[in-house]
Amino acid sequence: MTDTTYLDWPFLESQHRALRESLSEWCGSYEFSHGVDVEESCRKLVQDLGAGGWLRACVPGAFGGLSERLDVRSIAISRETLAFHSGLADFSLAMQGLGSGPISLFGNASQQEQYLPSIAKGDLISAFALSEARAGSDVAAIETTATRVGDQYRIDGEKMWISNGGIADFYCVFARTNDAPGAKGLSAFIVGADTEGFGVSERIETIAPHPLARLTFKNCIVPAANRIGESGAGFKIAMATLDVFRTTVGAAALGFARRALDEAVRHTAERKLFGAPLSALQMTEASIADMAVDVDASALLVYRSAWAKDCYQERVTREAAMAKLFATEAAQRVIDRAVQLFGGAGVVSGNIAETLYREIRALRIYEGASEVQKIIIARQTYGGRN
Numbered sequence: 001m002t003d004t005t006y007l008d009w010p011f012l013e014s015q016h017r018a019l020r021e022s023l024s025e026w027c028g029s030y031e032f033s034h035g036v037d038v039e040e041s042c043r044k045l046v047q048d049l050g051a052g053g054w055l056r057a058c059v060p061g062a063f064g065g066l067s068e069r070l071d072v073r074s075i076a077i078s079r080e081t082l083a084f085h086s087g088l089a090d091f092s093l094a095m096q097g098l099g100s101g102p103i104s105l106f107g108n109a110s111q112q113e114q115y116l117p118s119i120a121k122g123d124l125i126s127a128f129a130l131s132e133a134r135a136g137s138d139v140a141a142i143e144t145t146a147t148r149v150g151d152q153y154r155i156d157g158e159k160m161w162i163s164n165g166g167i168a169d170f171y172c173v174f175a176r177t178n179d180a181p182g183a184k185g186l187s188a189f190i191v192g193a194d195t196e197g198f199g200v201s202e203r204i205e206t207i208a209p210h211p212l213a214r215l216t217f218k219n220c221i222v223p224a225a226n227r228i229g230e231s232g233a234g235f236k237i238a239m240a241t242l243d244v245f246r247t248t249v250g251a252a253a254l255g256f257a258r259r260a261l262d263e264a265v266r267h268t269a270e271r272k273l274f275g276a277p278l279s280a281l282q283m284t285e286a287s288i289a290d291m292a293v294d295v296d297a298s299a300l301l302v303y304r305s306a307w308a309k310d311c312y313q314e315r316v317t318r319e320a321a322m323a324k325l326f327a328t329e330a331a332q333r334v335i336d337r338a339v340q341l342f343g344g345a346g347v348v349s350g351n352i353a354e355t356l357y358r359e360i361r362a363l364r365i366y367e368g369a370s371e372v373q374k375i376i377i378a379r380q381t382y383g384g385r386n
């Protein structure tokens with residue numbers, strides 16, 4: 001039932017089509033059963049995705065990856081396909097890529113050799129520790145500090161809303177290394193989960209269960225060799241990483257939306273109302289049409305952004321923001337319509353429409369809320385006029 005004509009668009013190449021086909025087959029045979037222990041479910045998903053070779057999209061080719069460089073289209077296709085089947089599976093793959101992204105993009109040879117092959121195999125779990133209670137979308141407001149002490153750094157502070165918090169083997173942590181104002185004083189570090197002074201102070205429960213936590217750093221000592229890139233390059237590293245993965249958030253939303261559209265079409269074709277299928281009503285047709293337009297428009301923006309990044313290797317801040325903004329907002333509309341078309345069943349716990357309704361909500365917030373994406377798009381647009 002799923003429309004796959006988008007795979008023939010010029011944004012995608014033969015390897016992306018093959019990846020989508022093989023991953024779809026794997027998903028069709030895999031039993032996605034998320035138990036009560038969401039952390040254990042994620043650990044198993046990472047192991048199984050690694051064993052299946054699907055995490056290879058998350059690292060460069062020299063370390064077991066699919067392509068010479070991180071290929072955004074491969075990550076996007078993978079996220080869309082996994083999200084169609086399981087939000088937690090999409091989350092598990094996405095965090096392997098995002099959590100190790102700073103190392104893939106800016107790490108030295110030693111760091112890359114130490115971590116990236118294990119990320120691709122699912123032997124290590126990574127996390128991206130950027131946000132704080134008072135520094136979410138405003139990265140320049142980070143307060144966590146990293147003080148140089150000889151050939152080491154002492155990290156002190158707190159991180160909030162950290163995905164994979166509590167199950168990650170290592171964290172890419174962003175902290176302030178000098179008194180330079182705003183974004184200029186930030187640096188990035190690799191912090192192992194077993195590092196003395198590091199702790200998980202709170203597990204955070206959300207409407208769509210995922211491993212999420214508050215992290216604390218108290219006199220947390222890491223070698224200077226654990227710094228990623230140059231001192232003061234943290235903001236650049238964070239933004240470049242998000243430039244790659246922000247587009248793929250839109251791809252995950254697209255996967256959720258496609259599933260909602262498919263389920264709504266199936267349900268309305270089978271459900272009888274006043275002696276005829278629900279699909280015979282013009283109001284139903286209007287809803288399905290709106291959903292289909294939102295899905296296709298999202299796909300165009302997502303794969304345009306991914307293609308632009310892969311083919312030109314330039315900053316795609318504007319394109320990625322557009323893809324993330326439109327696809328997540330559109331998916332919310334599509335899924336809301338699906339819930340409405342399912343009627344009472346759509347709000348019953350465990351119904352696919354209800355599950356998707358909970359899954360989509362966070363995507364409009366993380367990696368930059370929709371309102372922040374609008375600011376980015378507007379400023380990029382004004383900048384292009386000067």
